[in-house]
Amino acid sequence: MKTNIQEQKNDHQPLGISGLxxxxxxxxxGLYLTIILLVLQLFQNSLPVFTTDTWEVLTSIKSQYYHPLWGPVLIFESIYNVLFLFFSIYILINFYGKKSILPRLMIIFYSVSLAIGVIDYLLVLQIPLARELEDGSSLRGIVRSVITCAIWIPYFIKSERVxxxxTR
Structure with a gap:
């Protein structure tokens, strides 16, 4: 029996369940949906803000909707979305390459997503107009992120399949 296990290890065949x-x-x-949703978010919400009158309305001191955090929050959200889009693509490449770094990347993916969601929510609450427009969807997103982290982080730590x- 011992030699059979050693042979399997020498052949680089994992013991037990494996595969995608x-x-x-x-x-x-989830990764594909994340990429699709980030692209939609960028092209439908984030980028148009910088090329329309919306930016001027929210960031001009002369505007009744002005708040000093609008500019930084909008820039923060846009940069985060772009970086997270590229990070998601990088994760998929490592996923299909079955790279050993993948479990760590997924833990970072879920953790950072939760942390940024909380930070963004707290920043948005500082802006009166944004606080008025908040319909609870941001808080529901944070709860979803907490549940996601509670399920998938332990999975990537403990799963035999993972x-x-x-292993590469």
Whole structure:
């Protein structure tokens, strides 16, 4: 029995379950949805703010909707969305390459997503108009992120499939 295990290790065949199946299918779907949603967010919301009168209305001291945090918050959200889009693509490349760094990347992905969601929410609450327009969707997003972290971070730490699949 001992030689059989050693042979499997020498052949670089993982013991137990491995591969991009099982619960990892949900991770793949989530990554693709994240990329799609970030692209939509960027092109429908973030980038148009910088090229329309909206920027002037929100960031001009002369405007009744002005608040000093509007500019930094909008820039912060846009930069975050662009960086997270590229990070998501980088994760997918490592995912299909079955790279050993993938579990750490996913833990960073979920943790940073939660942290940025909380930071963004707290910043937006400082702006009276944004606070008035908040319909609870940001708070629901944070709760979803907490639940996501509570499920997927332990999965990427403890899963036999993850451990056996991401070995390169």
């Amino acid at each position: 199946g099982g619960w990892l299918i949900l991770v793949q779907i 451990h056996n699949t991401f």
